[in-house]
Amino acid sequence: MLELEAVDRPTPKGDELLVAVRAASINPTDAKRRQWGPKHLPKTTGSDFAGVVESVGDHVTAFESGDRVCGTGLHTDRFQQGSFQEYVTVPTDIVAMLPDSVSFKRGAAAALAGVTAWRALVDHAGLEPAETCFVHGGTGGVGHLAVQLSAALSTDTITTVGTEEAERAATEFGADTVLRYDDPELQESVDQPVDVIVDHRIDEYLGFDIGISAFGGRIVQYAGEDGDFEGAREGRSKNLSLHMMNMSNLASRSDTTNISEPLSSVLELVARGVINPQIHQNYSLDEAAEMHRAILEDSFIGKLVVTV
Template identity: 30%
Template sequence: MTTPGNPDVLNLQEMPDPEIEQPTELLVRLKAAGTNPIDTKIRQRGTFYPDAMPAILGCDGAGIVEAVGSTVRKFKPGDEVYFCQGGLGKQGTGNYAQWAVVDERFIARKPKSLSFPEAAAAPLVLITAWEALYDRGRLEAGQKVLIHAGAGGVGHVAIQLAKLKGAEVCTTVSSSDKERLVRQFGADLPILYKQTDFAEAALNWTEGKGVDLAFDTVGSQTFYDTIPAVRVYGDIVTILEPDGKSGNLKVARQRNHRISLELMLTPMLQGLVSALEYQASILEQCATWFDEGKLKIHLSQTFPLQEAAAAHRTLELGSMMGKIALQIE
């Protein structure tokens, strides 16, 4: 990416190979990169490091360890790994590439049961859903949760993580195909929101009390429309900033809602080592669940690396199910 703009600003170029500079770092031969909405937003608006151009996008990666720093003990050359690191515009990072250098503390072993594209599609959405449900929302067994856009990248793993915690799940979808998909992931009540008022459906499902936790992955009006569906003293977690134009928090205040904001990029942006290590531990646990058949990633489409612009166009169309990944040869 040489300048902000439409997908055509993504061009295949030869760049200097990143090199191990710290003793705790790994050199990874990338086999696949995940694509996420944050990638398209950065491409449109500019990176977090505007003075460092050109930039390589892509927070999610999966590949094979090629070399290790002098103090690395956890990994060795030949190990298969996956991670969410880089891709925000900082020089020497980004996973739409053949090579990446990542600190061993921030990386996890790839699930054996997943292909490289599947593994690369997983980290950012897994961490987002985990932190939103388990950490911000304090989800407990037996609770009822509303998850928006259950067939989307974050939504489809959030359903599974909620079920693994022992919760009951209702989720919004836009079509019968998506309804079938979310049922496969364990959703107890898919709500076709174009035909049914989702807040009313959630209230009926909870006998008028409201859900214990709502997870908003859509934002704007959806965030405010969700408030009446949450019980008194319940939780709302959103991954988007409430805009203040679509509604107000009067009802949320009256119902004593706890509102939490989730941005899984914060540790990367602020260099919070312990938080980055925690996120790697999330990926380690999820790798176990993948290999035990308790967790799945829905990879809807792959593109070769040189067609990253086409992948962005597909992502920006919206209404897709699951994730898109780039395959790197």
């Protein structure tokens, strides 16, 4: 049997918190970074966490031991220690209070994906109540929260999914129109100009996005590879804006909003029942390798979480 040595818990310094992790979730970036290899290793996996503050550094005033908290951003190169462990030492700028009514698992599930959805729809697109929003892939980790957020903010939410089960789920999340992403007539099925489009496969869909956009539309892309696209002239004629965003910048740069701000907003919406993060499966820490496989290969609705 494996003998584990007891190690002293780290002492948080300055603006840091020592958090006893109760739940974490996995995101595609965790598995991709492992695959990218040595430049990003060694590193403990995991970005999102929710848990209880054990102790605080000398400069911390907003948190105290015993507080329930949630955070994200540990996947970035700023950190070597990810969230798949019993304790994390983290700076306060990536942490928010976890409302009492939100479980550790739902907090962890909502963190990175929820901040991404919030940044895309609120901070980049500025989605307005009378507008129409199209979310590609409305049952993914980010997509299912973006659909719920869009349904809360705007009049009309259109999304795409891959299966009948996902169609039902996306309708429950509040989508007004649910289309199949493999429909060869997809573009023709969008029967109104769209103000805001949230895209995680920009190499595949930029031309499509331009085609369905309303005059003055905003396309927010948060993932995808390099690629060719059609529609440059049409895009100019519609005065379109293309926003290219990465929530990781909130953790790794000092000249952006801190993660705690959008994360607090997201957790507040979860507490009020406005958005409801779906947990597809719960794992234990020794199943982390299986989570890395599943996040890249499997199709499921919502998020995979690990309880610690």
